[in-house]
Amino acid sequence: MNVLVTGGAGYIGSHTCVAAFAAGHEITVYDNFSNSSPEALERVARIAGKRPRLVEGDIGDRAAVHALLASEKFDAVIHFAGFKAVGESVSKPWEYYNNNVSGTLVLLDEMRRAGLRNMIFSSSATVYGNPDPKNLPLREDAPLSALNPYGQTKLWLEEIMRAMAAADPAWHILLLRYFNPVGAHESGLMGEDPAGIPNNLMPYITQVAVGRLPMLTIFGDDYPTPDGTCIRDYIHVCDLAEGHVAALDKVASLPGCTAVNLGSGNGISVAQLVASFEKAIGRPLPRKVGPRRPGDAAACWADPSRALELLGWKTRRDCDAMCRDAWRWQSMNPNGYRKA
Numbered sequence: 491m492n493v494l495v496t497g498g499a500g501y502i503g504s505h506t507c508v509a510a511f512a513a514g515h516e517i518t519v520y521d522n523f524s525n526s527s528p529e530a531l532e533r534v535a536r537i538a539g540k541r542p543r544l545v546e547g548d549i550g551d552r553a554a555v556h557a558l559l560a561s562e563k564f565d566a567v568i569h570f571a572g573f574k575a576v577g578e579s580v581s582k583p584w585e586y587y588n589n590n591v592s593g594t595l596v597l598l599d600e601m602r603r604a605g606l607r608n609m610i611f612s613s614s615a616t617v618y619g620n621p622d623p624k625n626l627p628l629r630e631d632a633p634l635s636a637l638n639p640y641g642q643t644k645l646w647l648e649e650i651m652r653a654m655a656a657a658d659p660a661w662h663i664l665l666l667r668y669f670n671p672v673g674a675h676e677s678g679l680m681g682e683d684p685a686g687i688p689n690n691l692m693p694y695i696t697q698v699a700v701g702r703l704p705m706l707t708i709f710g711d712d713y714p715t716p717d718g719t720c721i722r723d724y725i726h727v728c729d730l731a732e733g734h735v736a737a738l739d740k741v742a743s744l745p746g747c748t749a750v751n752l753g754s755g756n757g758i759s760v761a762q763l764v765a766s767f768e769k770a771i772g773r774p775l776p777r778k779v780g781p782r783r784p785g786d787a788a789a790c791w792a793d794p795s796r797a798l799e800l801l802g803w804k805t806r807r808d809c810d811a812m813c814r815d816a817w818r819w820q821s822m823n824p825n826g827y828r829k830a
């Protein structure tokens with residue numbers, strides 16, 4: 491298929507480009523590099539032996555999106571472009587609503603004007619809000635809620651696309667709800683490269699391990715979980731990338747708008763992830779236990795059975811692989827994509 495990948499230079503997008511090339515697809519990346527580096531696409535080319543076509547631009551720039559969709563015929567869009575930092579969304583709500591919601595509305599409108607109605611959208615487990623433990627593992631029909639502007643953008647975009655698909659049966663939309671993507675390409679050439687101090691656990695751990703940060707703080711060990719630390723469903727980014735390839739294969743045969751969890755189905759605690767990482771690097775990590783982080787759910791993991799049923803996809807890589815590959819990336823690239 492000829493695929494347009496918005497945000498294709500980002501963390502998940504770059505890994506998806508590699509997986510999509512491996513499956514024989516053609517790729518055009520549309521990215522404004524607001525949270526990524528062109529170097530990521532150089533790495534895609536090194537791994538895949540093929541370079542995605544790059545069009546630099548913003549999804550909110552209607553004229554540019556129109557020109558792009560008029561320039562060639564795409565079979566599907568994988569839409570990663572958007573802002574994703576929960577904390578930043580609280581301090582910059584307008585920027586989040588504008589970039590994620592307004593930008594996606596422009597893209598959706600230009601897609602339908604171009605007669606392109608196969609859409610694979612990056613949603614998130616954040617749409618489940620702070621899940622009631624009785625709903626674990628989370629199925630796609632679990633109650634939805636937003637805890638912050640970032641989560642609100644995903645929830646609204648899901649609702650908008652659901653309504654558009656209900657009104658126009660030509661749409662085929664997959665709302666892929668990612669759980670906690672971590673890890674890196676096994677070559678060590680591509681990985682997560684957050685700007686500033688990481689908010690998420692795995693990049694924080696890898697930056698402590700490489701000496702960029704002094705110490706990991708575990709946010710709370712008094713949760714009602716077996717070891718007292720929070721439980722999440724970590725998913726290797728290469729499994730996630732392959733989930734998008736599976737979605738490409740199926741999107742045209744799934745009419746309407748369908749939400750699908752992309753997770754492993756396994757809950758892993760913070761303490762377990764840290765122990766796995768320490769095993770991968772062969773030494774203990776400087777760490778301490780601190781207070782709970784406000785707003786954190788005690789536990790959240792997926793029921794991934796719909797992904798298997800509809801997309802024929804499930805995760806293949808375990809927690810040890812996630813840690814090993816995250817460490818390989820960070821140790822080979824201590825400053826991420828920036829030159830030392």
Ligand code: NAD
Binds near residue numbers: 589
């Ligand atoms: P990322 O920031 O690494 O990638 C996003 C890419 O989109 C970047 O390359 C950025 O430059 C680009 N971009 C942002 N706004 C743009 C715009 N207006 N026009 C064009 N390009 C733009 O993030 P990621 O981790 O790869 O996440 C990709 C998608 O998946 C996001 O929509 C995110 O909300 C969603 N998601 C991520 C996670 C996660 O933990 N990483 C979890 C659930 C959902």
Ligand code: UDP
Binds near residue numbers: 691694708783
């Ligand atoms: N976490 C932690 N220390 C950190 C960052 C995160 O203990 O420096 C914990 C956090 O409290 C949560 C888990 O790690 O329980 C996953 O956090 P992350 O931000 O990566 O994902 P999310 O909470 O959005 O699922």
